Amino acid sequence: METGRIVRRGILAFALVVAVALLFIDPGSGNRIQQAGAALIDADFPNTSLTASTLEGDSQLEEAALLPMVRLLAVEPGDTLAQILIDEGAASSEAHAAIDVLKKLFNPRDLKSGQEIEVTLQPSPDGMSATKFMGLSFEPDYTREISVTRGEDGGFTAQEIKKPLKHEVVKAEGRVDSSLYEAAIKAGISNNVLTTMVRVLSYDVDFQRDIQEGDSFTVFFERWFDDKGRPVHDGDVFYLSMTLSGKPLHYYRFKAADGLIDYFNQKGESVKKALLRTPADGARITSKFGSRKHPILGYSRMHKGIDFGLPTGAPIQAAGEGVVEMAGPNSGYGNYLRIRHTNGYATAYAHLSGFAKGVRVGKRVSQGQVVAYVGSTGMSTGPHLHYEVMVNGHQVNPLSIRMPSGRKLAGKELDRFNQARLDTEHNMAEAQSIGKLAVAPN
16 A cells, blocks of 8 residues: 555655664664664565554544634724624624623623634534634633633533632832833833822822922832732722922821721821812913913903913813802803802803803802813913912912812821821831832733
């Protein structure tokens, strides 16, 4: 048989290779090698035995070819799970059957662009027919893995596996070279923690003017890791400090007796002030408080507020809790909103494109609530927010005035806070630093 000849040729070739190799090792062994080669060539190899061996190898190759294939795919914008499965070779009925059982654990419409999905396919025995769709699996978040598999009866079942996570409290430290954002990312801080940092610091820090090269920060927060040691999620920030031009600011997270969770300085004073200095995120000051040449009137006059450059429609927040005194057109101010706060304070917002739903005279609003939107109404050369702070009816400089403080802890509550503060400092001293250039959770 041809198979036997192929095997004999292979053995002969192997014998010659061995012979040449041995010549290099022992030149005097040439005669022995020649005899051994001749013996191999003259040997009578049973065709049946060799053929069976070859067929066994072929069978193993065939079995390997029938092993399931796993394809790793990424969801792209506009994709649907059904179309992804069909494109990979699943019949439409099978794709929808798998999705039906998946819906018991996960809504396929919640798949996001970039989500990775593993699709398992079984090749056909003859290599000619279509592959069989066997199932899929993916991780919708860092806490679980979901899989859908085909059973022997051809039906599909869905399973959810909870992924174990390790919880740690870690410390991150950094130094500002160009910006707080870049320094935080370099220190391994996630956007989640950075958002908390900015929110807490914003009551005392002017991010455009106060932060300088060489300033430093420390953050103490909780982080979860997966079973491979990769950071997957950041939680609460227990402490943060910012040193500005050598002056340290310290903030501690504390839950008061009434259940309110807030950040307090070392004296037990809430970081929150009665009024915000900047009532819009990402605001850039374009005109300060004081005398200036009016851009439309052309002569100098007192500018009794601060102008922030922002795009049309940008949301504006109430600087503090209070009651709406005015909401509507007001001469050169255009659309105008004024909110009355406690202790004789009031804030005003001008040149608005419109007001948030439900904002009207007499309506009570809370600090940080969106109350209006940036525009260019009235005497305005372009979209911006004109912001005023008034004390007993007189405009004052929002940047220089000492904003009224918020909550102050006292008595037993202050004692509890001081003990919690000491505990935090002790735990932070023992915490492991995540180090420079650490990887933050996605």
